[in-house]
Amino acid sequence: MIDLSSYGLEESIGLHVILSNVMWWISLILVIIAFRNRRIWNIGDAPWTFLFLAFFFFGIRELGHLSKEPLIGSIRYIFGIWSAIFMTTALFFIFLILCHGRRITGVIIYIPYALALIFPVIWSYLYISDPGNLKSAMGAIENITWIIGSLVTIYTAYMLGTRTTGDFVKVFMFFQFSAYLALTWKFLGLIETQGFTVSYSIREIIETLFGLFAIISMYILTRMLRKLSKQLHGTYDNKS
Known part of the structure; x- marks a missing residue:
């Protein structure tokens, strides 16, 4: 594995770490x-659970930036x-x-959990062997994931955007933008482990934009569902 510190690529606690933590916890x-207005959007509870997680x-993962301990850094990648x-x-x-x-029921709901449980096992094996x-190995695995x-x-965001109307199009558009940025951010992280020098500040900017588009997508979704809920309750009140 490449020693990233020799390229000046070590992570530091700076403005982007603070912004990232604020954005992701506000997004949550x-x-x-x-979720409180989930009945307006008929997708069931399973997608909401995974979105929350x-x-x-x-x-x-972002809170892990506050510690420079390599062990904490490796655990942070599991959450990522x-x-x-x-x-x-x-x-x-x-x-x-x-x-x-499709209805999301049965075994399919548990597949992501089963997949997620594999990585603590990998971490334990690497920790021993x-x-x-x-840290570098778990970072590479996170990049690939x-x-x-x-x-x-x-x-999926593209297909959803072409099948929906109104503000739902904006929601999936920003999810897609966020995915493009995540792809770029992690691709740059992956190639630097192979010896290509990538400015850490560039990855900081991309990661921050990734979080920004994620929070925008959730803001639009939240605002839209609250608006529809108020309109729906207003209709019921008028009928009564």
């Missing part, structure tokens, strides 16, 4: 607010991997429901 609050685990799995799952399930009329490269997840999300 928006998910909770939107995706933002929650990425928020924990979980976030990628659950974010991809949420959009994929919404795609199945809205574009294919090669602790010196634990986000790259795969982002490619899936780009497709």
Whole structure:
């Protein structure tokens, strides 16, 4: 593995870390607010669960920036991997429901959890067999997971955007933008482990924009669902 510190690529606690933490935890609050109006959007509870977990685990991942301990850094990547799995799952399930009329029930709901549990096992194995490269190895795994997840999300968000109307188009458009940025961010992170020098400030900007577009998508969704809820309750009140 490449020693990133020799290229000046070590992570530092700066403005982007603060912004990222604020954005992801605000996004989680928006998910909770939107969930309260979930009955307006008939997608069931499963996608909401995975959406909550995706933002929650990425928020924990960002809190890991506050420690420079390599062990904490390696654990932080597990939460990043979980976030990628659950974010991809949420959009994929919404795609199945809205574009294919599928019901999300049975074993399929537990597949993402089973997949997520593999990575703590990998971490434990690496911790025992090669602790010196634990952080870099988990970082590479996180990069690959986000790259795969982002490619899936780009497709599902595009398909959802072409099948919906109104502000839902904006929601999925910003999810797609966020996925493109996540793909770029993690691709740059992956190639630098192969010896290509990439400015850390560039990755900071891309990561911050990734979080920004994610929070915008959740803000639009929350605002839209609250507006529809008020209109719906207003209609009922007028009828009564």
